[in-house]
Amino acid sequence: xxxxxxxxxxxxxxxxxxxxxxxxxxxxxxxxxxxxxxxxxxxxxxxxxxxxxxxxxxxxxxxxxxxxxxxxxxxxxxxxxxxxxxxxxxxxxxxxxxxxxxxxxxxx
Amino acid sequence: xxxxxxxxxxxxxxxxxxxxxxxxxxxxxxxxxxxxxxxxxxxxxxxxxxxxxxxxxxxxxxxxxxxxxxxxxxxxxxxxxxxxxxxxxxxxxxxxxxxxxxxxxxxxxxxxxxxxxxxxxxxxxxxxxxxxxxxxxxxxxxxxxxxxxxxxxxxxxxxxxxxxxxxxxxxxxxxxxxxxxxxxxxxxxxxxxxxxxxxxxxxxxxxxxxxxxxxxxxxxxxxxxxxxxxxxxx
Numbered sequence: 001x002x003x004x005x006x007x008x009x010x011x012x013x014x015x016x017x018x019x020x021x022x023x024x025x026x027x028x029x030x031x032x033x034x035x036x037x038x039x040x041x042x043x044x045x046x047x048x049x050x051x052x053x054x055x056x057x058x059x060x061x062x063x064x065x066x067x068x069x070x071x072x073x074x075x076x077x078x079x080x081x082x083x084x085x086x087x088x089x090x091x092x093x094x095x096x097x098x099x100x101x102x103x104x105x106x107x108x
Numbered sequence: 109x110x111x112x113x114x115x116x117x118x119x120x121x122x123x124x125x126x127x128x129x130x131x132x133x134x135x136x137x138x139x140x141x142x143x144x145x146x147x148x149x150x151x152x153x154x155x156x157x158x159x160x161x162x163x164x165x166x167x168x169x170x171x172x173x174x175x176x177x178x179x180x181x182x183x184x185x186x187x188x189x190x191x192x193x194x195x196x197x198x199x200x201x202x203x204x205x206x207x208x209x210x211x212x213x214x215x216x217x218x219x220x221x222x223x224x225x226x227x228x229x230x231x232x233x234x235x236x237x238x239x240x241x242x243x244x245x246x247x248x249x250x251x252x253x254x255x256x257x258x259x260x261x262x263x264x265x266x267x268x269x270x271x272x273x274x275x276x277x278x279x280x281x282x283x284x285x286x287x288x289x290x291x292x293x294x295x296x297x298x299x300x301x302x303x304x305x306x307x308x309x310x311x312x313x314x315x316x317x318x319x320x321x322x323x324x325x326x327x328x329x330x331x332x333x334x335x336x337x338x339x340x341x342x
Contacts, residue, residue: 016162
């Protein structure tokens with residue numbers, strides 16, 4: 001293994017573990033019925049939603065090359081598949097990949 | 109030690125009819141292919157997936173390495189992106205804390221905090237006795253990490269067969285999968301509001317502050333949702 005890559009992996013895993021470990025450590029004195037717990041629950045869901053929305057609207061990596069309209073169409077259709085399939089997670093996910101691959105090859 | 113029944117119950121929970129296993133595997137196929145393009149070997153790729161086990165963090169590391177960022181820059185960038193794991197841990201571990209369980213299980217299993225495992229646990233924890241939730245959680249975490257490693261291996265091994273269109277398909281799969289899981293989890297007023305406000309505020313704040321957008325949107329959106337939820341209850 002090259003030293004630079006190994007150091008980058010170690011640094012990445014340390015930065016990731018830090019948030020997880022601090023979360024586990026500080027949650028020791030928190031009861032699931034407490035206001036702090038409910039507040040953190042809302043923070044977690046809002047943060048995740050923000051991350052997902054940002055990934056779709058302002059993506060990094062290869063998705064930058066796909067137009068906004070293509071991304072929008074794929075997400076809306078996938079959500080429709082999610083509701084039609086009685087909230088199954090697998091069908092819309094696979095559908096989104098196929099739909100995006102087809103759209104990107106069609107609009108070259 | 110770990111209760112085998114609950115461990116395997118958690119492990120099997122990702123192999124249900126609406127399992128996240130397929131989506132998770134596809135996401136890590138894309139990561140495996142990306143690692144190969146970056147010059148990682150197979151050991152480094154799998155080592156990274158096991159040790160980091162967080163898609164956005166892995167992507168940030170990959171992008172940072174592409175532009176030749178220093179280790180300190182990589183650390184800070186990944187820490188910012190993965191700071192969301194802190195509220196996720198605080199909103200999950202109190203559900204699993206039990207005085208009969210040793211603390212090492214909690215410290216060890218915090219490594220499994222990631223969106224898919226977190227959402228699976230959040231939707232299933234009520235079915236598991238509190239005393240054994242930590243064993244169930246370790247089962248879920250072990251299963252999702254196993255699937256991620258398999259995905260990384262497939263992506264790394266078959267990267268030359270994945271064209272640009274296929275890579276785009278794999279790239280959209282992850283946010284769509286998480287979006288569906290979030291919509292599915294929106295069953296109470298505070299959670300629904302949190303998801304809605306986070307979705308609106310995340311991209312909006314990004315226009316002014318790209319680095320802080322996710323954390324700010326999470327804190328502002330989550331706090332407003334919490335306050336409205338408390339107000340509606342009272």
